[in-house]
Amino acid sequence: MEEKYYVEMKHITKSFGGVHALRDVSFRIASGRVNVLIGENGAGKSTLMKILAGAYHEDSGQILIDGKEVKIPNSQSALEQGIVMVYQELNLVPGMTVMDNLYLGVEKARGGFLDKKTARLAAQELLDMYNLGIHADDLIEDLNVGKQQMIEIIKAVSKDAKVIVMDEPTSSLSQKECEELFDMIETLTQDGVGIVYISHRMEEIFRIGDYITVMRDGEYIGDWSVKEIDQNFLVQQMVGREISQMFPKEPVPIGETVLKVENITKEGVFENVSFDLKRGEILGMAGLIGAGRTEVALSIFGRYKVDSGDIWLNGEKVCISNPRSAIVHRIAYVPEDRKGQGLDLNSRIRDNISISNMDRVGQGGIVNTGKENELVEEMIKILRIKTPSSMQLAGNLSGGNQQKVVLAKWISREIDVLILDEPTRGVDVGAKEEIHKLIIKLAKKGIGIIMISSELPEVLGMSDRILVMHEGKVTGILDAEGVTQEAVMEKATAVNV
């Protein structure tokens, strides 16, 4: 079948201060299809999309829209061409209703006064088209992230979008929300909207994608119809080498019990959670979003208070009232939300790493810069953080390198228990492998590791045992040996419980 390409970007080149961000990249967006754009972080996907959105300008190359050559000088003109971006950070006003958000800037009005009735009807019609069960008068802040994202997409559609660019749309969605999003994407493509779908999740890409374009190091590698290729081939194209083994798990001697959690309960969040963790062991924590895994982790780390239950460390009962005392007890926590909890993006790499190590680089209240630099440089080397210097702002790094900085805050310390919350979320394939290797290395040192992950292959591939939670309860602790994704999923959705 002959495809109709609404957008064609040809031989796009763009450099920033002499560094090529894009070199001769071509990308086509077929109407009514899901066009996947994939590549490691730093491959140039965002730069390419920012050019399409009018935020950056190409140095050379052509952009054709509907067959005609155009220039996109700013975001307004991109919108006029029907090109809409749905960002990870949502552009909605939380305290306003769904309908007010949908018509923000294009309010339905009569003679300067709001026409709420017409707006409500029109908004509800749009919402019902996608079967979302959302009312036009609902407040945005009362909706979950998935629903909010859909409102954002509906807003795009209502503005007559021809192309919708979705950047990692499922990164913070639960399984169910993902399904809803996929249904929505199907409706959109049936209406002839071209979707650009940027994601690292292979399963998704193969499920909903029609075409896949791979980029690497600012260059166009190729594009294929999804039917022609498989995952291994795609990963090879992305990294330019063969990843023999997705998960480098190797046997690590398991030692004594280091952490024991007994019946901890936080009312309305989780109840009677018990498990133990041994030295050198990787305990995977699986479950759907909202199962309470992060809350359990933060409670062990002292950020939340539990209502009842005991925590034992190395055979001694401990009381951990805040993160400081957790750190004193040699527990470390790497949070799931890099930007919100893990890093100060506007501060330097050095300051980010040393802030949790002040007890070691400080002397009598004064920062010993020699010691500090030594520590930071060592971490940059060990973790292979790609940066010109430790004085770079953390916000300038790619996702994978930011995650390495968060890890660097903790792994240089003498710790017994390391809690990793979604350690590879939004991280490219290469960095992911490095992080996995690092986790194994830490386990070998005798650290007990709790790894929360929503990616089942990761949990299965890395863990010794898997603790599964569902709605605040532990539904099973499985031996990872020989367990299947389906078995874990059953526990996580509590199918047989």
Next chain:
Amino acid sequence: MKGSKTLIEKFKNFPQLSICVGYIVMFILLTALSEDFLTTRNLLNVLRQTSSTMIVAVGMTFVLITGGIDLSVGSVAALSATLSVAFMVNYHLPVMVSLLLGLLVGTVCGFVNGVVISKLNLPAFIVTLAMMSSARGAALVYTNGKTIVGVPDSAIKFGQGYILSIIPIPVVVMTIILIIAGIFITKTVFSRYIYAVGGNEECAKLSGINVNRVKIVVYSLSGLGAAIAGIILTMRLASGQPTLGEGLEMDAIAACVLGGTSLSGGKGFLFGTIIGSVFLTTLSNGLNLMGVSSYMQQVLKGLIIIAAVCMYERKKK
């Protein structure tokens, strides 16, 4: 890599470049326009006038870096200074003891601000606005709105005296405070905590920082700064006035903002604050010498603040 080029780069990226250039231009203009401007006496006078604002602005800089604000400094200055004068005049306590008690009053006010803001998790703007009202009210209640006179000479020298018969004592006090603050904000572990709390509070908590303590300390320091400034101003007037220091908070915030400190937290420069407060005082001093009315001066001050903030914002892009 690290050659002369980086030095030029550093110079170009120096955040206070435009305000420094602006200051130099203004300095040359004032020298040309008024023959009284470029004299040792006048310049020392400028520094003395700056001292109280600057001392408050130093504390304010710390508060702003944590992402907070302290609107109560003017009132706290008045309360600590009037009580300090009352201790020596009405209760005949030794001058040094009275002054120390005054400083304690200011610190306690700041401490209360910090405790309420951190432990009750209330917005700093509201809490310090309330303190602004209450502290001023307390000063007025205590004095019944009247000025306390009869301050001993040994106390007055803190506002009017000179060292080496030329350098005003307030300037010496200010210099000592700036040196201590400079070491504090660049070298200490605690300064990192201040920046971390303002940059990303949740991240700071999860990094094991006692965020509440950091906040309480910066507001206490701000209160202490306010008390020192209040005493200097009072001793210059040689009387305890409950209406002292009105608008001091705005001058201090303006000085910080001129120096590039961000009101959204995580970013702040002590050097910028120094330049900022010297800039504002030099401006009004020069305009006074040229006979520009104080009303017109206020208009100009506002325009300059807006112009400076525009420059910083443009630099960000």
